Amino acid sequence: EAQVTQNPRYLITVTGKKLTVTCSQNMNHEYMSWYRQDPGLGLRQIYYSMNVEVTDKGDVPEGYKVSRKEKRNFPLILESPSPNQTSLYFCASSSLRGGNYNEQFFGPGTRLTVL
Amino acid sequence: EDQVTQSPEALRLQEGESSSLNCSYTVSGLRGLFWYRQDPGKGPEFLFTLYSAGEEKEKERLKATLTKKESFLHITAPKPEDSATYLCAVQARTGGSYIPTFGRGTSLIVHP
Numbered sequence: 734e735a736q737v738t739q740n741p742r743y744l745i746t747v748t749g750k751k752l753t754v755t756c757s758q759n760m761n762h763e764y765m766s767w768y769r770q771d772p773g774l775g776l777r778q779i780y781y782s783m784n785v786e787v788t789d790k791g792d793v794p795e796g797y798k799v800s801r802k803e804k805r806n807f808p809l810i811l812e813s814p815s816p817n818q819t820s821l822y823f824c825a826s827s828s829l830r831g832g833n834y835n836e837q838f839f840g841p842g843t844r845l846t847v848l
Numbered sequence: 849e850d851q852v853t854q855s856p857e858a859l860r861l862q863e864g865e866s867s868s869l870n871c872s873y874t875v876s877g878l879r880g881l882f883w884y885r886q887d888p889g890k891g892p893e894f895l896f897t898l899y900s901a902g903e904e905k906e907k908e909r910l911k912a913t914l915t916k917k918e919s920f921l922h923i924t925a926p927k928p929e930d931s932a933t934y935l936c937a938v939q940a941r942t943g944g945s946y947i948p949t950f951g952r953g954t955s956l957i958v959h960p
Contacts, residue, residue, distance in 0.1 A: 737891075764946070775952040776892070776935065783946065791947050823891050834939065834946060836882060839891030 735760045737840035739824050745846045746814055754809045754843050756824030764827040764834045765807040766791065767799065769820040770842075776823070782807055783829070814847040821845075850875045850940050854951035861926055861958050869921040869934055869954045877941030881919050883912050884935040886953070892935055895921075926958045 737758045746752055758765065766781035768791075778791030782801040796818055798810040807826075811818060821844050825837040851874045861867055873881065880899050884892035896905045898914040905912050909930065911922040921934055933953040940949070 776950040778947050836894035
């Protein structure tokens, strides 16, 4: 089954404790991205990757890091989480065609609370 | 700056009562406009992609249309299972950017 998986699904942590949220896709997609979703603000892109070892900032990259060492995986790293990073996070992937990305497949989400 | 505005923010319908959701956009050259459905606590699920003005796409009770300034998602004879938040997103041509801009969504509730 074609899917995007994220782990963990729920995470409660404390300020400053480094954490990683994993994302994996089994569709051989080139494009992968991370979003956060906050009430009243909608989905905002954090980082994206066009392919292995190619990453770029989205609209709200501050406080986050990503890496793309393998095509299927795109982990999101919060090195020193703060309460304003409490949010619902989604990973997504898409194929690329002619310089455009196609529809994105989203993961189930990770609800992060930073105390 | 690319902008996407969805209206209404919330919509309540009776089962069978057709209606339309609006997505107005301002982008410097449109590569594609996407519609997604999102159920509570879940990731968005793709519905349609529209690329040029005049294009229409249909899927069951849903029909998406596109003009140069806006897109509509028409829902014909909705059922309670159509209740969800519907998201619109645009991909612009600006400088090779691959950052999509999402609207805040329309929350649809269909009463039986």
